[in-house]
Amino acid sequence: MVIPTLLVFLGLVTTAYSTALTTLLSPNERLCFYADVDKAGEKIGFYFAVQSGGSFDIDYEVKDPNDKVLIDGQRERQGDYVLTANAVGEYAFCFENDMSTLTDKLVDFDIMVESEPRREAPARPGQVSEQTSALEESIYRLSSLLMSIKRTQKYFHTRENRGFSTVKSTQDRLFWYAVFETLAVIAMAMLQVYVLQTFFTKTARRYRV
Secondary structure, three states: OHHHHHHHHHHHOOOEEEEEEEEEEOOOOEEEEEEEEOOOOOEEEEEEEEEEOOOOOEEEEEEOOOOOEEEEEEEEOEEEEEEEOOOOEEEEEEEEOOOOOOOOEEEEEEEEEEOOOOOOOOOOOOOOHHHHHHHHHHHHHHHHHHHHHHHHHHHHHHHHHHHHHHHHHHHHHHHHHHHHHHHHHHHHHHHHHHHHHHHHHHHHHHHHO
């Protein structure tokens, strides 16, 4: 039957758990997040993208349970990595906003711990190998397409947030420029009035004498 066979191969698809979060880093702040790996050989997916703040860049590093740095980078705008966990324990994913002294950074990231797919023998000897192979290939193809769609959604989400942040920053700059320009015009007008008033006052006193 097709349905039991489908359920069997759905069980063969890679099991995973992921954590999608958004965090705000203040200037000179360092934040670390952790994920547990239960057995060696599991896959770890790590994705991040700076959504707003400054030049949309951040420092990052990933450490294993023995404090060994697996990957790191400086002033990166985004990254997408897949690692193999060779040690069991707690892995650290750290972000650092050390290069910025005034600007907060909004970072969207995703940590996924993924087990290797287990290929077991068919539960029933009567299952047709050709049908199961085709079904298994279709399932993995669908899984790959879903991951591709997910990555595309993350890409457009990041572009949208960065565009909005740029527009908001430009709007704020234009607003404060207009405020300072108005204050400068008012100050210049008051200075001119003061100069003219002083000039005419001195002239009037001179003619009185």
